[in-house]
Amino acid sequence: MIRHLAGRLGQAALLLVGVSFITFILLYILPADPARQLAGRSATPETVETIRQQLGLDRPFHEQYLRYLGNLVQGDLGRSYTQKTEVAEVVAARLPPTLLLMAAAIVVELMIGLTIGVLAALRPGSRFDQGAMIVSFIGVSTPQFVGGILMLYVFSVQLDWFPVGGYGTFRHLVLPAVTLGVLGAGWYSRMMRSSMLDVLARDFIRTARAKGIPETRVVVVHALRNAVLPVIAMIGIDVGLFMSGAVIVESVFGWPGIGQLAWQAIQQVDIPIIMGVTLVAAVAIVLGNLIADLVAPFVDPRIRLR
Amino acid sequence: MKRRLLIPVLSALALAMATPAMAESPKQGGSIVVTYKDDIVTLDPAIGYDWVNWSMIKSLFSRLMDYKPGTAELMPSLAESYDISKDGLTYTFKLRKGVKFHNGREVVAQDVKYSLERALDPKTESPGAGFFDSIAGVDPFKKGKSKDVKGIAVVDPSTVKFTLSRPDATFLHVMALNFASVVPKEAVQAAGKDFGKKPVGSGAFMLSEWKLGQQLVFKRNPDYFQSGVPLLDQITFQVGLEPMTAILKLEKGEADFAGDGIPPAKFLQIRNDPKFKDSIVEGGQLQTGYVTMNVQMKPFDKLEVRQAVNMAIDKQRIVKIINNRAVPANQPLPPSMPGYDKTFEGYPYDPAKAKELLKQAGLEKGFKTVLYVYNVDPNPRIAQAIQEDLKKIGIEVQIKSLAQANVIAAGGKAKTAPMIWSGGMAWIADFPDPSNFYGPILGCAGAVPGGWNWSWYCNKELDARAAKADAMSDPSKAAERMEAWRGIFTDIMKDAPWVPIFNEQRFTMRSKRVGGADALYVDPVRIPINYDHIHLSGN
Numbered sequence: 001m002i003r004h005l006a007g008r009l010g011q012a013a014l015l016l017v018g019v020s021f022i023t024f025i026l027l028y029i030l031p032a033d034p035a036r037q038l039a040g041r042s043a044t045p046e047t048v049e050t051i052r053q054q055l056g057l058d059r060p061f062h063e064q065y066l067r068y069l070g071n072l073v074q075g076d077l078g079r080s081y082t083q084k085t086e087v088a089e090v091v092a093a094r095l096p097p098t099l100l101l102m103a104a105a106i107v108v109e110l111m112i113g114l115t116i117g118v119l120a121a122l123r124p125g126s127r128f129d130q131g132a133m134i135v136s137f138i139g140v141s142t143p144q145f146v147g148g149i150l151m152l153y154v155f156s157v158q159l160d161w162f163p164v165g166g167y168g169t170f171r172h173l174v175l176p177a178v179t180l181g182v183l184g185a186g187w188y189s190r191m192m193r194s195s196m197l198d199v200l201a202r203d204f205i206r207t208a209r210a211k212g213i214p215e216t217r218v219v220v221v222h223a224l225r226n227a228v229l230p231v232i233a234m235i236g237i238d239v240g241l242f243m244s245g246a247v248i249v250e251s252v253f254g255w256p257g258i259g260q261l262a263w264q265a266i267q268q269v270d271i272p273i274i275m276g277v278t279l280v281a282a283v284a285i286v287l288g289n290l291i292a293d294l295v296a297p298f299v300d301p302r303i304r305l306r
Numbered sequence: 307m308k309r310r311l312l313i314p315v316l317s318a319l320a321l322a323m324a325t326p327a328m329a330e331s332p333k334q335g336g337s338i339v340v341t342y343k344d345d346i347v348t349l350d351p352a353i354g355y356d357w358v359n360w361s362m363i364k365s366l367f368s369r370l371m372d373y374k375p376g377t378a379e380l381m382p383s384l385a386e387s388y389d390i391s392k393d394g395l396t397y398t399f400k401l402r403k404g405v406k407f408h409n410g411r412e413v414v415a416q417d418v419k420y421s422l423e424r425a426l427d428p429k430t431e432s433p434g435a436g437f438f439d440s441i442a443g444v445d446p447f448k449k450g451k452s453k454d455v456k457g458i459a460v461v462d463p464s465t466v467k468f469t470l471s472r473p474d475a476t477f478l479h480v481m482a483l484n485f486a487s488v489v490p491k492e493a494v495q496a497a498g499k500d501f502g503k504k505p506v507g508s509g510a511f512m513l514s515e516w517k518l519g520q521q522l523v524f525k526r527n528p529d530y531f532q533s534g535v536p537l538l539d540q541i542t543f544q545v546g547l548e549p550m551t552a553i554l555k556l557e558k559g560e561a562d563f564a565g566d567g568i569p570p571a572k573f574l575q576i577r578n579d580p581k582f583k584d585s586i587v588e589g590g591q592l593q594t595g596y597v598t599m600n601v602q603m604k605p606f607d608k609l610e611v612r613q614a615v616n617m618a619i620d621k622q623r624i625v626k627i628i629n630n631r632a633v634p635a636n637q638p639l640p641p642s643m644p645g646y647d648k649t650f651e652g653y654p655y656d657p658a659k660a661k662e663l664l665k666q667a668g669l670e671k672g673f674k675t676v677l678y679v680y681n682v683d684p685n686p687r688i689a690q691a692i693q694e695d696l697k698k699i700g701i702e703v704q705i706k707s708l709a710q711a712n713v714i715a716a717g718g719k720a721k722t723a724p725m726i727w728s729g730g731m732a733w734i735a736d737f738p739d740p741s742n743f744y745g746p747i748l749g750c751a752g753a754v755p756g757g758w759n760w761s762w763y764c765n766k767e768l769d770a771r772a773a774k775a776d777a778m779s780d781p782s783k784a785a786e787r788m789e790a791w792r793g794i795f796t797d798i799m800k801d802a803p804w805v806p807i808f809n810e811q812r813f814t815m816r817s818k819r820v821g822g823a824d825a826l827y828v829d830p831v832r833i834p835i836n837y838d839h840i841h842l843s844g845n
Contacts, residue, residue: 030711033711033715036711036714037711038431038433039433044436045754045755045756045757046436047433047435047436048756050428050431050435050448051431051433054428054429054431055431079499082347082348083347083348083502083503084348084350084353084499084500084502085499085500085502085503089518090518093517093518093519094518094519097519149550149551152551152554153554156554156558157554157557157558160558163560164551164554164555164558164560165546165547165548165551165554165555166544166547166560167520167546168520250546251343251546251548252548252550252551253551254341254544254545254546254547254548254551255546256345256517256518256519256520256545256546257519260345260519260546261345261519264344264345267344268347269711
């Protein structure tokens with residue numbers, strides 16, 4: 001177990017170096033010139049050159065990358081080009097809102113997804129089943145920008161139940177969490193449905209029914225408990241999905257998380273921030289997957305860690 | 307001979323005239339909420355250079371010079387008065403006494419020198435460093451050959467004297483730029499690189515709270531030297547809201563001012579909604595959208611071809627494409643810029659005449675060319691309209707729709723981009739003086755690799771006239787100087803290196819809670835709005 005964990009962490013570290021390298025290359029070959037961007041529209045070529053030198057952008061690629069990596073190893077993510085502040089500080093300020101939003105979105109998707117999935121599985125092929133699957137499909141495919149604006153318009157402007165975007169209270173959290181959660185709920189309802197159908201067809205369920213155990217108890221205690229575990233084990237993988245979804249949802253709802261930060265940094269070609277956010281997101285995804293892997297054997301004894 | 311202005315009298319008079327809203331005698335007090343999409347990048351006056359922080363910085367810091375609210379007219383601010391020597395090479399500013407930084411210390415002449423040298427120091431990475439080139443001794447300082455800028459002298463604690471290396475009629479404007487804001491050395495040194503997050507100035511407001519990515523709170527500076535200003539007690543800037551969301555917030559009364567304006571997709575709907583009739587203020591911008599024709603590339607080296615293109619493009623139709631958010635242009639200068647020639651008619655829309663001109667140039671069969679355009683709406687649509695118009699006179703235009711940086715790079719490379727539509731990258735003046743619209747984008751100085759003169763047009767005679775106009779720093783010659791500039795810009799059109807297409811209008815949306823003269827909401831200098839002078843309505 002511990003050896004497995006150590007191996008996985010080693011892999012993760014390598015993966016992160018890879019991610020940083022690829023991101024760095026992509027940013028390097030980007031035609032946008034950060035120095036030009038920073039210098040503004042009326043800067044003389046001389047000013048642009050000075051800024052380029054100050055940022056070290058005139059150095060060859062390998063030098064720039066190795067310097068970045070060297071600083072990274074010492075825990076220094078560098079300073080933002082535009083804001084001049086420490087990247088670590090900026091990212092740290094943005095991380096809690098994103099984590100909060102993710103946690104809330106996971107709760108929402110599980111609530112919606114599992115309920116729909118179980119109900120659909122109980123009557124496979126019924127109208128409810130078909131309707132639920134169509135709704136899930138719509139949920140999965142709705143662009144979050146559209147979904148978010150629609151939610152704002154209906155629940156904030158028309159019904160006046162929630163504030164229009166912002167951060168701070170529980171009421172601010174509801175709409176972005178639901179927008180993000182509905183996306184995931186679509187996946188979960190489908191996964192839950194098939195997992196449930198799978199379990200309901202097993203012998204032990206037939207045995208339970210044959211023993212005369214009431215159907216509700218069969219479903220809730222025997223089937224649900226077995227069916228839900230493999231689904232829950234997937235939560236770790238959601239982290240990646242939400243990391244990308246957060247970029248849009250956070251922008252629409254004015255949620256001050258790292259998705260919004262990433263979006264702004266990309267527009268400003270603020271390379272240190274883009275790198276910082278990418279690495280943090282990569283760490284989150286790697287951790288999410290690692291947790292999913294580690295949890296799996298507990299849920300399903302057939303899976304063994306090697 | 308020295309000209310001493312009766313500053314206190316004049317500025318009092320100016321204020322009385324410039325704020326007609328005073329008639330409703332606004333009461334001081336109250337707070338408003340302003341929204342922006344992006345977090346504020348920095349509030350360091352030496353660094354900040356975007357539409358969002360520009361007027362915030364103006365409210366946090368003071369400069370020697372400023373503008374009358376809602377206008378492009380200069381007035382002394384931190385300076386109480388100034389003298390200009392007869393040769394236009396020496397500017398002596400007398401500072402107001404008793405002005406205090408937000409940290410309580412009095413502003414002295416040494417601070418002015420320190421602040422400018424800080425902006426000029428390459429280590430600061432200020433995008434504004436290039437504006438101060440006319441001050442003597444800037445070059446050796448920037449190159450590290452001199453410890454200070456010799457042209458900035460502290461005469462006594464309340465007098466600072468600038469020596470210029472050449473007469474510069476725009477110098478007072480330069481002293482009103484954000485980059486010339488006065489900062490206290492001790493606060494800058496205490497904050498280090500984080501000064502942009504912990505700004506200390508002597509402006510009408512001071513920063514009281516900044517939650518990264520969420521909100522900033524400006525509180526009224528009770529010791530501000532201009533009495534009765536600012537009118538609001540507090541401004542809360544909520545950041546991170548999409549323009550669409552911001553409008554919904556405003557509609558619901560959760561915000562008073564949508565900083566990023568009305569999103570294009572919602573523009574017509576809001577503009578035609580009687581509910582918002584009083585909420586939208588329209589005003590000019592110091593901006594011109596234009597098509598450049600590279601005079602170093604065939605066939606745009608021929609004057610007739612450039613004139614033909616000027617006459618073939620239907621500007622009215624393009625304005626319609628962008629929902630009338632602009633007015634058609636016929637010269638490089640925008641109408642709200644001093645020096646704009648109201649009587650100039652420019653090239654009419656006349657495709658028949660255009661065809662004839664092409665014939666004269668020996669190109670009656672037309673030709674093929676490439677139009678570079680920034681790939682963000684509405685620019686590709688505008689490029690298509692131009693393409694259709696030019697097809698009618700036989701010019702086959704291929705549109706190259708690229709990322710902004712690529713277009714800018716192509717424009718700054720010799721003989722690369724035959725035509726460029728400037729939309730989304732267009733020149734917007736840094737200060738309201740025609741000179742700012744010439745050098746970098748139409749003068750020889752800008753026709754260099756990496757420059758912004760994408761026509762690569764270089765007219766030595768006009769350059770000489772421009773230099774002469776900018777040497778007229780005697781305030782009594784201001785009218786003559788404007789006349790000279792007017793002539794330069796209309797004469798440029800004889801050579802037709804550009805097709806001026808339109809001047810974008812600004813549309814500011816505000817809630818019913820806020821009042822103040824409309825001009826404050828489309829302030830030509832404090833973009834987007836003048837925070838110091840707006841106030842709550844109905845109190």
